[in-house]
Amino acid sequence: MNGVAVRAVRISKGMTQEGFAKILNVSRSCIAAVESGFRPVSPALRIKIAQAFGTGEDITEAITRARESEKLAL
Template sequence: MGMEYFGNKLKAVRKAKKMTQAEFAKILGVSSSIIAAYEQGKNFPSVSILIEICKTLGVSSDYLLGLSDEISIKLGGLSEEEAQAFLQLIGLFEENRSLSK
């Protein structure tokens, strides 16, 4: 699993939580460009920032890092399977958008 994989999952979960990059960055105490770099697969967060990302989004680091496909966040009462499908769909839209640019 590469940096882009982490970035796609991070972006999908952030968007599912209805947070902008700016809002997310403010919560984490970093700049929006740092969040953009994570999501574009240009950089990985430090361990301390990764922990804060997981706490803020309510998701495991195993999920974001690709060690597990199980996601533990709750999205508006969706089952775990429905939430997983929803996040995969968001990821596909984002991947398609980046390919068409």
Template sequence: MDGLGVMAVRINADMTQVEFAEKLRVSPALISLVESGRRTVTEELQVRIAQAFGTGPDVIQAIERARDSKKLAL
């Protein structure tokens, strides 16, 4: 998972960066840095996201839509 995937999960959950960070028990600054690509998504953060939001089809589809959208924007 990359920053775009993290953003897709957050947007799919209809949460702000602050709300998302609180749910994951991390700082909002970390979420901002990850989403902007200035920090990598650690294994620990991936586990927290999976525990909080699951890995169901809706989450996977949100990530895929975000990636497709980015490709179209290029």
């Protein structure tokens, strides 16, 4: 999972960075840094995302779409 995938999960849930950060118990600046690629997605953040949002079909689809769009942008 990278910053693009984190952003895709957040957007798929219709959340702002602030709301997403609150649910994950991290700062908004942490989410902004991860999404912009200035900070890697830590194992702890991956676990928090999985615990908060699960690994259901909608999450998997959002991550897959993010990966595909990232390939197209290159």
